[in-house]
Amino acid sequence: MPRFHAETLDVYNGQTFPVSACPNTDMASFRATLIGGVSQGLRISALFGAPLAGDTLRLYAVLTDDNAGRLHLISTDVTGSYTALTPSCAQAHMFEREIFEQWGVRPEGHPWLKPVRFETPFRGNGKAAPIGITDFFHMKGDEAHEVAVGPVHAGVIEPGHFRFQCHGETVYHLEISLGYQHRGIERKIPGGPHPLTPFQMETLAGDTTIGHMGTYCRMIEHFSGIASPAKGQAIRGIAAELERLANHIGDLGAMAGDVGFLPTMSYCGRIRGDALNMTAVLCGNRFGRGLVVPGGTAFDLDSRLIEILLKRLDDLEKDATSAIELMFNTPSVLARFENTGRVSRETAREIGLVGPAARSCGLTQDIRFQHPYGIYNYIMAQMYTWHTGDCFSRAYVRWLEIQESMAFVRQVLHAMPSGETRTAMRGQLAPDTMSVTLTEGWRGEICHAAATDANGRFAFYKIVDPSFHNWFGLAQALRDQQISDFPLCNKSFNLSYCGHDL
Amino acid sequence: MNHPPYIHVAVSLAAAPFLFGVINKVKAGFAGRKGPPLFQMYYDIVKLMRKGAVYSRTTTEMFRLSPLVSVAVGILAVMTVPLGQTESLISFHGDIFLLAYLFGMARFTTVLAAMDTGSAFEGMGASREVQFSMLAEPAFLVGLAALSLLTGESSVAGILSALRNGTGTATGHVVIPICVASLFIVLLAENSRIPVDDPNTHLELTMIHEVMVLDHGGMDLGFIHYGSALKLWVFASIIARILVPVKMSSPMLDAALATASLLAVTVAVGVVESTMARLRMLRVPQLLTGATILSLVALIIAMR
Numbered sequence: 031m032p033r034f035h036a037e038t039l040d041v042y043n044g045q046t047f048p049v050s051a052c053p054n055t056d057m058a059s060f061r062a063t064l065i066g067g068v069s070q071g072l073r074i075s076a077l078f079g080a081p082l083a084g085d086t087l088r089l090y091a092v093l094t095d096d097n098a099g100r101l102h103l104i105s106t107d108v109t110g111s112y113t114a115l116t117p118s119c120a121q122a123h124m125f126e127r128e129i130f131e132q133w134g135v136r137p138e139g140h141p142w143l144k145p146v147r148f149e150t151p152f153r154g155n156g157k158a159a160p161i162g163i164t165d166f167f168h169m170k171g172d173e174a175h176e177v178a179v180g181p182v183h184a185g186v187i188e189p190g191h192f193r194f195q196c197h198g199e200t201v202y203h204l205e206i207s208l209g210y211q212h213r214g215i216e217r218k219i220p221g222g223p224h225p226l227t228p229f230q231m232e233t234l235a236g237d238t239t240i241g242h243m244g245t246y247c248r249m250i251e252h253f254s255g256i257a258s259p260a261k262g263q264a265i266r267g268i269a270a271e272l273e274r275l276a277n278h279i280g281d282l283g284a285m286a287g288d289v290g291f292l293p294t295m296s297y298c299g300r301i302r303g304d305a306l307n308m309t310a311v312l313c314g315n316r317f318g319r320g321l322v323v324p325g326g327t328a329f330d331l332d333s334r335l336i337e338i339l340l341k342r343l344d345d346l347e348k349d350a351t352s353a354i355e356l357m358f359n360t361p362s363v364l365a366r367f368e369n370t371g372r373v374s375r376e377t378a379r380e381i382g383l384v385g386p387a388a389r390s391c392g393l394t395q396d397i398r399f400q401h402p403y404g405i406y407n408y409i410m411a412q413m414y415t416w417h418t419g420d421c422f423s424r425a426y427v428r429w430l431e432i433q434e435s436m437a438f439v440r441q442v443l444h445a446m447p448s449g450e451t452r453t454a455m456r457g458q459l460a461p462d463t464m465s466v467t468l469t470e471g472w473r474g475e476i477c478h479a480a481a482t483d484a485n486g487r488f489a490f491y492k493i494v495d496p497s498f499h500n501w502f503g504l505a506q507a508l509r510d511q512q513i514s515d516f517p518l519c520n521k522s523f524n525l526s527y528c529g530h531d532l
Numbered sequence: 533m534n535h536p537p538y539i540h541v542a543v544s545l546a547a548a549p550f551l552f553g554v555i556n557k558v559k560a561g562f563a564g565r566k567g568p569p570l571f572q573m574y575y576d577i578v579k580l581m582r583k584g585a586v587y588s589r590t591t592t593e594m595f596r597l598s599p600l601v602s603v604a605v606g607i608l609a610v611m612t613v614p615l616g617q618t619e620s621l622i623s624f625h626g627d628i629f630l631l632a633y634l635f636g637m638a639r640f641t642t643v644l645a646a647m648d649t650g651s652a653f654e655g656m657g658a659s660r661e662v663q664f665s666m667l668a669e670p671a672f673l674v675g676l677a678a679l680s681l682l683t684g685e686s687s688v689a690g691i692l693s694a695l696r697n698g699t700g701t702a703t704g705h706v707v708i709p710i711c712v713a714s715l716f717i718v719l720l721a722e723n724s725r726i727p728v729d730d731p732n733t734h735l736e737l738t739m740i741h742e743v744m745v746l747d748h749g750g751m752d753l754g755f756i757h758y759g760s761a762l763k764l765w766v767f768a769s770i771i772a773r774i775l776v777p778v779k780m781s782s783p784m785l786d787a788a789l790a791t792a793s794l795l796a797v798t799v800a801v802g803v804v805e806s807t808m809a810r811l812r813m814l815r816v817p818q819l820l821t822g823a824t825i826l827s828l829v830a831l832i833i834a835m836r
Contacts (some may be wrong), residue, residue, distance in 0.1 A: 051585070126676050175652065175655075176652065177652040177653070177656065178652065179737065180735070184734040184735060184736055185734050185735070198659075199656075199660075199813065199814075279781050280577075284808075288733075288738070289809035289810050290726045290727075290732075290733070290805070290809050290810035291731040291808070291809040291810075292559055292562060292563045292805065292806050293563050293564075293806065293807075295563070296563030296565055297563070297564060300564075360807075360808065360809065360811040362808040362811070363808075363809040365809075365811070365812065365815070366809050366810070366811075366812055370812070439593045483564065493795065512812065512813055512814060513656070513737055514737055514812075514813040515812065515813075516738075517733075517737060517738055520653040
């Protein structure tokens with residue numbers, strides 16, 4: 031594939047640059063760059079607004095070129111309204127809705143301009159729309175019926191509202207309406223980092239503590255021109271892979287539970303706890319809170335702990351392998367997984383899926399591999415894909431990644447660097463600087479984009495959780511499926527509500 | 533000498549919820565867990581009986597009637613089925629139809645009560661229940677008809693008693709296993725067990741039976757639980773008796789054997805639930821049609 035050429039700023043993952051270096055073009059070339067880039071296989075990792083004086087809004091776009099390992103940035107200034115990108119570029123769909131909701135800048139011609147989170151506008155005196163009240167898509171007909179689920183669910187899970195348009199048992203369309211978990215984190219950061227900011231980062235999505243906190247800490251390090259020592263990076267890598275292990279194992283168990291296959295459900299529920307407990311060995315907290323800090327990690331790993339972790343990893347590997355292979359060897363389970371909730375490769379690319387959900391549609395994209403950072407610069411993590419795009423594929427890619435993560439953790443534990451785990455923070459963040467930092471969280475690409483003002487404080491801090499890309503994939507997966515398969519499809523994506531709602 | 537039939541009816545009424553305890557212990561064993569106590573269902577029912585019920589303003593009398601019908605039907609059904617050597621309390625020619633349509637009536641009221649709530653979930657569950665029971669009913673009736681033809685009896689007690697006294701014919705050796713297979717599938721479907729339904733799921737969208745009773749609470753829910761325990765007891769004891777049609781020397785031994793075979797059928801339900809996933813809902817009609825075909829094959833063989 032030819033290198034992508036356009037009037038953009040071409041940077042690598044995490045590179046800092048002066049805010050003024052990002053090219054600011056007119057709307058026409060901004061549109062042409064985005065639509066052209068996406069048609070050439072690039073992805074929109076972020077598309078967001080940052081306020082300028084008056085009513086003007088600066089739109090930034092981050093186009094990710096996975097094959098070349100580069101990020102392309104471009105910006106344009108808009109006031110009032112502009113012609114929507116979405117009709118020509120579906121990946122922009124959620125981003126444009128978000129821009130409209132946050133800044134009141136209307137993307138003219140957007141086919142689906144509904145609230146994303148029902149949040150108060152960032153500018154002006156506008157009020158938030160009452161949550162959950164919107165113009166839902168309706169299917170009319172004597173035999174068509176509508177099923178509404180949530181926001182309060184039967185299990186102990188996060189709130190979200192789902193509307194199914196059905197004919198009998200067949201789902202024609204699923205509309206997902208979120209926002210119930212909105213805490214307004216993005217608007218609390220400008221002027222920071224505040225004392226509370228690290229804690230907000232760790233809880234952006236509770237199950238992705240290491241993922242989001244690691245991204246934030248790398249961002250701070252880039253802005254202050256320091257680097258985490260090798261040992262700190264190794265421990266971060268272990269924590270990130272343990273997070274992936276715990277969640278993937280938990281997901282496979284939950285998928286087994288949804289098809290009523292009890293042994294794998296019960297065992298994986300317990301084994302997920304074992305993986306979490308290994309994180310607790312690292313830092314005393316099962317989700318890794320307080321482990322990752324700007325400059326490295328707050329906890330060291332001595333040879334005694336390494337021994338304990340290696341021993342536990344062996345046990346984990348043995349238990350996980352037998353529990354999960356039992357599931358993949360049971361025909362009745364495979365009959366449920368295969369051909370359920372299929373997303374085609376074309377659809378996945380068009381709507382911009384990320385993470386295991388994208389890899390299970392046959393797309394080769396993994397930030398660890400294509401935009402390496404931290405420990406992944408030195409130890410290559412293998413990328414696994416599967417081509418069928420159904421629930422089986424999403425389960426199987428998880429199983430392959432579980433095995434890869436176990437091997438990775440073992441390798442890093444055996445080759446633990448010596449020295450410090452943390453570089454002392456010094457001075458302020460560089461002023462008038464911008465950076466885009468990507469991480470492969472267990473759900474997929476985490477994108478943080480931030481800029482500092484003249485005083486070295488954050489001017490804006492944009493967070494894109496993988497769930498923001500993937501919720502629409504779940505809606506697509508349900509098309510023409512049985513409504514009774516929704517819980518299975520939902521679990522096969524296992525997306526975050528609070529990561530989406532921020 | 534036989535004990536009078538009302539004793540075994542009393543025993544059945546008292547022991548039925550125990551079967552759920554057995555199934556759950558088996559499932560827990562497969563999953564490496566301790567599982568809930570064997571008598572958990574009793575605790576649940578007692579707890580529910582002490583609670584009040586909340587009724588939606590959209591519901592009518594039908595909603596309150598349906599749990600009572602479930603229990604009444606369960607009790608009547610238990611009376612038509614013998615245990616051990618004892619005769620059943622109610623027995624007359626053609627009572628196999630009574631048994632089948634007693635459960636049909638209970639289902640009818642449950643479905644009406646579910647639709648009564650006006651909830652999208654419950655309507656969906658009702659539609660599934662009706663669709664699947666429409667397919668399970670012929671499997672059950674034709675299976676019993678095959679046994680009836682084999683034994684020349686037309687009451688449940690008569691059929692089971694004739695089987696016990698021996699139908700050592702070659703036809704019997706073929707018909708009985710086929711009927712047992714078919715009736716076992718009907719048992720799984722009628723009692724909302726895996727692979728047809730999942731009694732443990734909390735996911736409304738995948739439920740069949742459970743979703744229809746979501747709005748019931750307190751004493752009503754207790755009745756529904758108790759009714760389903762009786763239903764499971766009836767199906768399991770019929771299958772157990774067909775499967776082990778042995779006549780022992782003493783009534784005590786006979787009762788022990790009947791209990792053991794009943795428990796074996798219950799354990800089998802637990803094993804099926806532990807070792808396989810639930811079917812896709814699209815596949816359930818195929819399973820039930822398969823059961824009907826098995827019953828038909830048994831009937832054709834019995835006719836020869």
